[in-house]
Amino acid sequence: MQVVAFLAMWSKEVEASPSSSTRWWSNSTVAIVTGANKGIGFALVKRLAELGLTVILTCRDVSRGHKAVQSLRAQGFHVDFFLLDVSDPASINTFASWFREKFGALDILVNNAAVSFNDIGKNSVEHAETVMKTNFYGSKLLTETLLPLFCRSVSKGRILNISSRLGLLNVSNSTVREILEDEEGLSEARIEEIVSWFLEDVKRGVWEEKGWPKLWTDYSVSKLALNAYSRLLANRYEGCGLSVNCFCPGFTQTAMTRGKGVHTAEAAAEIGAKLVLLPPGNLPTGKFYIGCNPFLYSKL
Numbered sequence: 621m622q623v624v625a626f627l628a629m630w631s632k633e634v635e636a637s638p639s640s641s642t643r644w645w646s647n648s649t650v651a652i653v654t655g656a657n658k659g660i661g662f663a664l665v666k667r668l669a670e671l672g673l674t675v676i677l678t679c680r681d682v683s684r685g686h687k688a689v690q691s692l693r694a695q696g697f698h699v700d701f702f703l704l705d706v707s708d709p710a711s712i713n714t715f716a717s718w719f720r721e722k723f724g725a726l727d728i729l730v731n732n733a734a735v736s737f738n739d740i741g742k743n744s745v746e747h748a749e750t751v752m753k754t755n756f757y758g759s760k761l762l763t764e765t766l767l768p769l770f771c772r773s774v775s776k777g778r779i780l781n782i783s784s785r786l787g788l789l790n791v792s793n794s795t796v797r798e799i800l801e802d803e804e805g806l807s808e809a810r811i812e813e814i815v816s817w818f819l820e821d822v823k824r825g826v827w828e829e830k831g832w833p834k835l836w837t838d839y840s841v842s843k844l845a846l847n848a849y850s851r852l853l854a855n856r857y858e859g860c861g862l863s864v865n866c867f868c869p870g871f872t873q874t875a876m877t878r879g880k881g882v883h884t885a886e887a888a889a890e891i892g893a894k895l896v897l898l899p900p901g902n903l904p905t906g907k908f909y910i911g912c913n914p915f916l917y918s919k920l
């Protein structure tokens with residue numbers, strides 16, 4: 621988990637535009653994107669549809685979802701839509717049943733939906749429970765529910781968790797670090813234990829002295845947990861036709877950053893799409909991709 625130095629590996633596969641020689645997918649390749657009514661999720665749906673996949677745009681609000689779908693259809697892209705609030709287990713089950721019935725199998729899941737209640741340069745833990753429930757537990761539960769539906773074909777099933785560099789191991793709490801650095805002993809239960817400790821420290825008003833990340837604290841812990849869970853899954857499914865990676869899009873102009881950022885959601889989505897569509901022969905797992913350019917990656 622410790623990211624001491626990012627390996628500055630210029631990934632030729634990521635850099636290159638999809639060409640006929642690298643194109644392994646078709647219009648029967650199915651991708652789900654969460655939180656896709658706006659921002660990076662919306663841009664990812666558009667890019668994947670543009671590249672010819674069957675894409676399911678999901679979001680937690682019907683009218684926002686319809687509006688997003690209409691705008692894509694007006695630009696000539698056909699995408700499917702289904703309501704999905706990742707923080708609501710019932711919504712996840714309803715979505716999964718619909719998906720199973722309509723598509724049967726899944727190739728790509730992009731866990732993009734997330735919340736942050738922080739302004740740039742500010743920190744708050746007021747909504748810590750919601751942040752954990754959405755960013756970590758929501759992505760985890762959706763993944764667990766959809767895992768049996770993944771195609772384990774030669775092209776491999778792919779999960780891309782949209783994460784953040786804020787979730788890299790910026791924790792000075794030595795117990796938390798030890799647990800997360802323990803490759804052998806890491807488990808879902810241990811990750812959830814860490815999240816519970818954090819929420820307990822927030823409730824008791826002692827989170828500042830307990831060595832949790834100092835910036836966007838609750839959001840950072842949620843992404844820390846998501847990164848750890850991604851690593852766990854990647855190890856578990858290595859060699860079994862499922863790759864699990866994380867991608868930090870960098871400081872991107874979206875609602876989450878109140879429109880601030882160094883690049884657009886489309887630019888971030890362009891790279892996210894390339895990562896999730898890497899050719900099967902060169903598809904890594906358990907990696908954390910960071911930024912837009914150059915493509916640095918490291919072990920989670």
Ligand SMILES: NC(=O)c1ccc[n+]([C@@H]2O[C@H](COP(=O)([O-])OP(=O)(O)OC[C@H]3O[C@@H](n4cnc5c(N)ncnc54)[C@H](OP(=O)(O)O)[C@@H]3O)[C@@H](O)[C@H]2O)c1
Nearest residue numbers: 655659660680705706707732733734784871872874875876
């Ligand atoms: N922007 C950045 O600089 C940046 C940097 C690093 C990582 N990221 C990550 O990139 C991803 C996309 O963020 P963004 O920047 O595009 O932010 P955004 O524009 O705020 O989009 C977030 C999306 O998540 C949805 N969402 C929130 N709670 C949800 C729930 N319970 N169920 C389903 N959908 C839900 C939102 O829906 P509503 O419209 O209904 O709220 C929205 O569609 C996130 O994972 C974020 O952490 C962003």
